[in-house]
Amino acid sequence: MSPSSYLIFNHTVFLSRCNGMTNTTFTAVSDPLISAEEWESLVKNLMWPLPPKAFSSTEATDVTKCSFSIVNPDSNHTVGGFVDVTIKARDAQAQDKTYGGDFFQAKLYNMELKASTYGAVTDHCNGTYTVRLALLWPGPAKVSIRLVHSSEAVQVLCRQREQDPDKVYFLGHFTEGDKQETAICNAQRSSRLVGDSKQCCCEYKDPYTEEYWWCRRPPSLPCQTLTYHSMGGYQAVLSESEKTLLKRYVPDNVTWLPASDSPVRIFHLSTGSQKKCLPGLHNPVPAGFYLQDHWISLVCDSKRFSSAKQVSACLNDKQILMMGDSTLRQWFEYLEKTVPTLKHLDLHTSSKSGPFEAVDTQSNTRIIWRAHGIPIRTDKTPMADLHYIAKEVDGLAGGPHSVVVFTIWAHFTTYPLAMYAHRLVVIRRAVASLLRRSPSTLVVIKSANTGYKDVYGSDWLSWQLDLALREIFRELAVVLIDVWQMTSCHYSPDNIHPPHVVIQNEVDLFLSYVCPKR
Structure with a gap:
């Protein structure tokens, strides 16, 4: 595959549910891991009708008049x-x-x-x-x-997503001895990334995932001295309107x-589902409901883990690998605080992107959380600590005591759908391989949640990615924890990081799959 083949636009696909309207546009790509049929199915599930012409402020939907x-x-x-x-x-x-x-x-x-x-x-x-x-x-x-x-x-969000992946940019920190230099980096080799540089760019390819990362060449240091990664800034180009x-x-x-x-x-009163919480169950609408701040699942017979003892018993003899963003890090932090016998190991890593590890030697429990790899908006952190999910999954033996949990969406809202789809299918390949060699491994996906409201991470953008994730993993025997529904209907204020009560319900549902017999 050429250095950027899954990022090269071959043709444009137009789909719409509405006759006579300007249609939602996705840029299609050549990616050996995504067939034309799968891409067409994916785009069909994400199609969204757009206005028939460029908007004006008076024509836009006004909430006060609806x-x-x-x-x-x-x-x-x-x-x-x-x-x-x-x-x-x-x-x-x-x-x-x-x-x-x-x-x-x-x-x-x-x-x-x-x-x-x-x-x-x-x-x-x-x-x-x-x-x-x-x-x-x-x-x-x-x-x-x-x-x-x-x-x-x-309409604005859709165009921005597909046409300007550099609205969020990153920094690469190059070091050699006492010498340090910084350069702009991103996941696509675009004109905004290249800038005025005559010697662009440093290109980095992961041999397993075939993911690419580009940085402008630093002033004097060689490309192989890239050592740290950090968030750069926001630079969306928007008109005043x-x-x-x-x-x-x-x-x-x-x-x-x-x-x-x-x-x-x-x-009368409804009861939740009586099905055991096992992989492969469908998430209906609604997937559950809150009552007295407790989520009652309509997917399976979810349990309430109201004490540290109950949580610890469920985690007994489990090795749990969590990979994703800060919304999954909240699960790790919740478990760590809830179970006093879980001891946090000081790995001297980034407070935002980890990796983190907590162990309980008495119950033989080990929990790891690590960031899902670049692109990720974080403080300065070693590149060596930012592992791709697929690569981590590929290195697991799996087994009945092994639990894999991941989420990946919040840091991809600024990129074209094709880039996100490639990341997902690489993860799917690794998960499918894990389940073939060790079908007793539990694989859990945490869906996207609500909370974003701007051009860098609107709920609409998150919802599109979440639909893509559900479609791509539809055929695998995995668990999907539908936190989109759990966050969008709760009374708590908008926040990409939900409050404690919501996290508790999310983790309770997760644990119901970890130990469905309890």
């Missing part, structure tokens, strides 16, 4: 049923929108009961949307619909549509 209504609000409902909601999008002039593409989030909730559940939104491509919300607890409930991004804002459009929906602004006057009253 409305929603509950179908049959006066009906009595029972647990196990559904309530349907219709959304009408309007622009700043209160004119009905005639095309779709707005990114809404919906939930049913009861603050007194600390109960909530997620609802999927169906786009009818004509300015109207519907939501079907499952009724899962008795008592009153309210519907909340949130406009995260207008279709016009999504685009900036205004994206700022319109940041967390500090009002983004909730006016609440319906008619609460939904539900009778």
